[in-house]
Amino acid sequence: MAEVKKMYLKKSLEMHPDKVGQRLRREGADDATIKSGIEEATAKFQNLGNAFDQAKAAIERRG
Structure with missing residues (x-):
């Protein structure tokens, strides 16, 4: 989970609409x-957030 979160944070900083x-x-x-x-960028940023939420849920389901 830590790797997924790290990748998400890095990508979200790059893709943030303000940036x-x-x-x-x-x-x-x-x-x-x-x-x-x-x-x-806003659309991509939202998609990234949704993908992170899905990945997080999948990891939590696996235990």
């Missing part, structure tokens, strides 16, 4: 691109 928005701003992206990137 994506900051990176796009630094790269000089226009507002529409930034908004689109943040929306995409």
